[in-house]
Amino acid sequence: MLNIHDINVYYGPIHAIKGVSFDVNEGEIVSLIGANGAGKSTILKTISGLLRTKTGGIDFLGQSLNATAPHKIVHMGVAHIPEGRRIFQRMSVEENLQMGAFTQPNSSIAASLEHVYELFPRLKERRRQIAGTLSGGEQQMLAMSRGLMSKPKLMMLDEPSMGLAPILVQQVFNIIKTLHDAGTTILLVEQNAHMALSIADRAYVMETGKIILTGTGEELANSDEVRKAYLVG
Amino acid sequence: MSVFSTIFTQLMNGLQTGSVYALVALGYSMVYGIILLLNFAHGDIIMVGAYTAWLFMVNFGQSPWVAVIAAIAACTVLGVVIEKVAYTPLRKAPRLSLLITAIGISFLLENLAQLIFGAGARPVPTIIDVAPVTIGSVSISGTAIVTIIVSVVSMILLNLLIKKSKMGKAMRAVSEDTGAAQLMGISLNKTITFTFAVGSALAGIGSVLYCAAYPQASPTMGAMLGLKAFVAAVLGGIGSIPGAMIGGFAIGLAEAGASALGLSVWKDAVVFAILIVVLVVKPTGLLGRNLQEKV
Numbered sequence: 001m002l003n004i005h006d007i008n009v010y011y012g013p014i015h016a017i018k019g020v021s022f023d024v025n026e027g028e029i030v031s032l033i034g035a036n037g038a039g040k041s042t043i044l045k046t047i048s049g050l051l052r053t054k055t056g057g058i059d060f061l062g063q064s065l066n067a068t069a070p071h072k073i074v075h076m077g078v079a080h081i082p083e084g085r086r087i088f089q090r091m092s093v094e095e096n097l098q099m100g101a102f103t104q105p106n107s108s109i110a111a112s113l114e115h116v117y118e119l120f121p122r123l124k125e126r127r128r129q130i131a132g133t134l135s136g137g138e139q140q141m142l143a144m145s146r147g148l149m150s151k152p153k154l155m156m157l158d159e160p161s162m163g164l165a166p167i168l169v170q171q172v173f174n175i176i177k178t179l180h181d182a183g184t185t186i187l188l189v190e191q192n193a194h195m196a197l198s199i200a201d202r203a204y205v206m207e208t209g210k211i212i213l214t215g216t217g218e219e220l221a222n223s224d225e226v227r228k229a230y231l232v233g
Numbered sequence: 234m235s236v237f238s239t240i241f242t243q244l245m246n247g248l249q250t251g252s253v254y255a256l257v258a259l260g261y262s263m264v265y266g267i268i269l270l271l272n273f274a275h276g277d278i279i280m281v282g283a284y285t286a287w288l289f290m291v292n293f294g295q296s297p298w299v300a301v302i303a304a305i306a307a308c309t310v311l312g313v314v315i316e317k318v319a320y321t322p323l324r325k326a327p328r329l330s331l332l333i334t335a336i337g338i339s340f341l342l343e344n345l346a347q348l349i350f351g352a353g354a355r356p357v358p359t360i361i362d363v364a365p366v367t368i369g370s371v372s373i374s375g376t377a378i379v380t381i382i383v384s385v386v387s388m389i390l391l392n393l394l395i396k397k398s399k400m401g402k403a404m405r406a407v408s409e410d411t412g413a414a415q416l417m418g419i420s421l422n423k424t425i426t427f428t429f430a431v432g433s434a435l436a437g438i439g440s441v442l443y444c445a446a447y448p449q450a451s452p453t454m455g456a457m458l459g460l461k462a463f464v465a466a467v468l469g470g471i472g473s474i475p476g477a478m479i480g481g482f483a484i485g486l487a488e489a490g491a492s493a494l495g496l497s498v499w500k501d502a503v504v505f506a507i508l509i510v511v512l513v514v515k516p517t518g519l520l521g522r523n524l525q526e527k528v
């Protein structure tokens with residue numbers, strides 16, 4: 001479904017991604033783990049077109065994304081739930097969800113809203129509230145629902161558990177599983193390696209701009225290298 | 234004239250010029266909200282609108298209605314063309330380059346107008362021909378009434394557009410978080426173009442209303458008007474749409490207040506004194522938010 005081959009991404013002179021290749025197959029949950037600064041967010045931003053690769057390429061459903069405008073990539077079925085949620089703080093909860101459905105015909109928005117409110121009754125209660133006043137957990141729910149509103153084929157989540165209490169982290173992962181069961185392919189970026197590996201079909205470990213390990217979620221969770229580096233404590 | 238009627242007359246004057254400042258200030262604020270550019274060519278769009286109105290009425294012998302529509306259309310198209318030709322190629326350039334380009338476009342427009350139409354002012358025929366309204370001892374000019382009504386209606390429509398329409402919501406999303414807006418599937422190019430079109434159309438409306446009050450077109454007429462509208466936008470909080478409206482009316486009323494006190498020769502100074510006070514006391518303006526760097 002998503003094929004990334006030998007991409008190199010730069011921030012000015014900084015070589016942030018150094019020859020990374022990986023795949024996400026339809027129906028999978030693929031996790032990308034690694035320490036802060038490894039380049040995980042940079043990869044997601046490159047997939048969604050906010051950044052560009054200098055060499056190599058990204059294909060989605062057989063089409064190259066290398067020069068595709070970010071909004072067109074959303075139209076093609078890729079949702080990117082960015083790091084730090086980036087909800088529209090000054091808009092209401094429901095307006096945020098409507099923005100998520102920007103690519104969808106107006107006639108289908110009501111049904112999508114119903115669907116999202118069923119998954120997140122909390123958001124329905126707060127739909128008129130200004131999004132900036134939601135708690136961190138609620139904002140994450142909103143960010144995920146907003147991504148869902150575009151009816152994505154591939155959903156990319158960047159550290160959805162960041163800054164959340166353990167019980168909410170569990171909830172976030174349950175929702176990811178629910179979305180996956182409903183047919184959405186998932187690319188999950190996490191520093192919380194334990195959780196990310198436990199739900200992944202396959203995973204990649206990144207370090208300073210490169211992929212250094214790959215395997216099934218279970219293999220990596222049991223590998224000495226990963227345990228030492230990421231699963232201590 | 235009684236004190237009351239003097240105050241009332243000046244109040245109407247203030248609201249009339251304030252309406253025009255508000256319409257023009259909206260364009261500054263909307264563009265700033267979207268691409269963080271102080272579009273100093275915005276004032277000169279008004280001048281182009283005035284010449285268009287003059288051209289259609291005097292040279293082509295058209296009715297004021299046709300001239301008004303032509304002027305608004307010319308401003309809208311010009312705003313979009315400037316954005317496409319001058320600003321789009323600089324989307325990734327430092328903001329200073331963009332600002333310098335805007336100032337360059339401003340000079341370009343003023344000098345082109347001088348080249349084509351000459352340095353002298355061209356008299357614009359009557360645009361708004363409405364009889365004055367007399368209430369008791371005071372009389373209000375028809376132009377003032379029409380100006381205020383047209384401006385208020387334009388602003389209400391703008392509010393609806395921004396609150397309810399899909400493009401309006403896209404504008405708000407881009408101005409809040411450009412990256413996140415793109416991740417929603419919003420086209421940055423389309424949204425920016427739309428913003429310039431709406432802002433320039435409002436300037437076009439402001440232009441004909443201004444000509445209705447001061448019936449002439451000259452190459453530099455947009456410079457001072459644009460600068461005052463810019464002060465209005467800063468006073469209201471640049472980037473804030475309600476702020477631009479409030480700021481526009483406040484500047485208009487401040488000028489009228491200065492005139493009422495017999496300081497009419499000082500009214501430009503009053504406006505810039507307000508700018509200095511705002512920048513010292515509350516640089517974010519009345520309704521402005523803390524300016525955050527966009528990601």
Ligand SMILES: Nc1ncnc2c1ncn2[C@@H]1O[C@H](COP(=O)(O)OP(=O)(O)O)[C@@H](O)[C@H]1O
Pocket residue numbers: 011014016034035036037038039040041042043
């Ligand atoms: N806007 C930027 N400008 C310059 N360098 C950046 C920028 N964003 C990230 N980087 C650098 O790129 C590298 C990868 O960052 P990032 O993708 O955010 O890592 P991760 O998401 O894995 O924590 C880091 O070294 C970071 O400092």
Ligand SMILES: [Mg+2]
Pocket residue numbers: 037040041042083158159
């Ligand atoms: Mg990151």
